[in-house]
Amino acid sequence: MPGRAILSLPDAADTDSPASLDAPVFAEPWQAEAFAMTVALHDKGLFSWSEWADALSTEVKKPGSAADGHDYYEHWLAALESLLASKGLAGKSDVDAMAQAWERAAHATPHGKPILLENDPHAAR
Numbered sequence: 001m002p003g004r005a006i007l008s009l010p011d012a013a014d015t016d017s018p019a020s021l022d023a024p025v026f027a028e029p030w031q032a033e034a035f036a037m038t039v040a041l042h043d044k045g046l047f048s049w050s051e052w053a054d055a056l057s058t059e060v061k062k063p064g065s066a067a068d069g070h071d072y073y074e075h076w077l078a079a080l081e082s083l084l085a086s087k088g089l090a091g092k093s094d095v096d097a098m099a100q101a102w103e104r105a106a107h108a109t110p111h112g113k114p115i116l117l118e119n120d121p122h123a124a125r
Contacts, residue, residue: 038076
């Protein structure tokens with residue numbers, strides 16, 4: 001029928017199609033968490049999408065960014081930290097202290113157990 005669009009999945013033999021439609025969207029769990037935090041903070045009204053887009057764009061355009069984009073979520077995280085700091089919600093020292101606490105908790109957590117911030121040996125008891 002002329003003028004009718006038919007949408008279908010690419011043929012597996014098509015070399016121009018993505019390697020796998022089932023491939024994970026995020027290469028690392030922290031990337032998914034950073035994405036989810038950004039959406040949740042936006043949903044709470046802490047920043048607009050245009051503010052987010054500006055912050056992310058600023059980070060991605062910085063000198064030294066990978067041409068292949070493999071550092072995209074590092075820029076994502078830096079943009080989120082920058083935006084939170086500019087809004088007075090969490091300063092760099094706060095973010096750094098929390099990251100260090102999680103790192104200590106990770107090292108203190110037995111293999112196979114969930115990493116909990118309470119496992120930080122320096123946590124106030």
